Amino acid sequence: MARVNEMKGSEPTRRLAHVWDESLCIACGACVMACTMTNQPEMMHRKEKGWDSVASNIRRIDGVNATGKPSVLLVQCQHCDDAPCVANCPFGAVYRDDDGLVRLDAEQCAGCSYCVTSCPYNVRWFHPDSKLPMKCMGEGCLDLVAQGESPACVQACPAMARDFGDLNDPASSVSLTLRTKRSRRLLEGSGTEPKYFVVEGGL
Numbered sequence: 001m002a003r004v005n006e007m008k009g010s011e012p013t014r015r016l017a018h019v020w021d022e023s024l025c026i027a028c029g030a031c032v033m034a035c036t037m038t039n040q041p042e043m044m045h046r047k048e049k050g051w052d053s054v055a056s057n058i059r060r061i062d063g064v065n066a067t068g069k070p071s072v073l074l075v076q077c078q079h080c081d082d083a084p085c086v087a088n089c090p091f092g093a094v095y096r097d098d099d100g101l102v103r104l105d106a107e108q109c110a111g112c113s114y115c116v117t118s119c120p121y122n123v124r125w126f127h128p129d130s131k132l133p134m135k136c137m138g139e140g141c142l143d144l145v146a147q148g149e150s151p152a153c154v155q156a157c158p159a160m161a162r163d164f165g166d167l168n169d170p171a172s173s174v175s176l177t178l179r180t181k182r183s184r185r186l187l188e189g190s191g192t193e194p195k196y197f198v199v200e201g202g203l
């Protein structure tokens with residue numbers, strides 16, 4: 001897969017994006033478990049420091065909404081078009097591919113943690129065995145996408161609250177959803193141009 005950020009001025013062929021509909025999500029956690037099973041199955045039965053459940057590429061943040069009701073926010077790598085982790089890796093190990101996905105070249109990674117600390121979404125974590133900085137998308141999901149399938153979290157969701165597709169294709173389901181439903185991006189003002197959209201429901 002080509003490294004787009006090394007070709008100055010070039011843009012990815014596709015801009016693959018995640019869409020999560022918080023109005024449909026029932027907070028069942030199936031996506032979190034499917035993510036771990038698909039991408040780091042060795043972590044399924046290990047209780048690691050800092051994780052409420054399994055170590056996953058999805059973080060669950062529990063809170064309270066404006067009406068005082070419990071709410072949940074699911075956060076994962078936003079595959080930022082202007083990613084601080086890409087800009088700050090001194091070894092060129094983090095790059096954006098021509099699907100617009102932010103990826104790691106493990107051979108180049110020195111484990112310096114600059115990508116982990118520079119991510120404003122706090123979605124990277126160090127694998128306790130490999131010491132590599134993990135995040136969405138894991139290798140298992142990259143394989144699924146390469147085969148034309150949806151990532152594990154999308155396949156596992158029983159509430160149809162997740163979708164994944166190409167923003168450059170006006171006919172894709174994600175483009176259609178974003179045209180017809182109200183949505184927001186996280187830390188919109190930080191200039192990262194994230195490709196993770198939170199659908200709020202309604203028009």
Ligand code: SF4
Nearest residue numbers: 035136138141151153
């Ligand atoms: S796309 Fe794959 S790696 Fe990313 S959050 Fe979903 S299941 Fe996890």
Ligand code: SF4
Nearest residue numbers: 077078080083085119
């Ligand atoms: S969310 Fe964090 S890890 Fe993902 S591309 Fe953006 S800065 Fe990098």
Ligand code: SF4
Nearest residue numbers: 025026028029031157
């Ligand atoms: S699997 Fe779907 S419904 Fe369950 S927590 Fe994940 S997004 Fe929400």
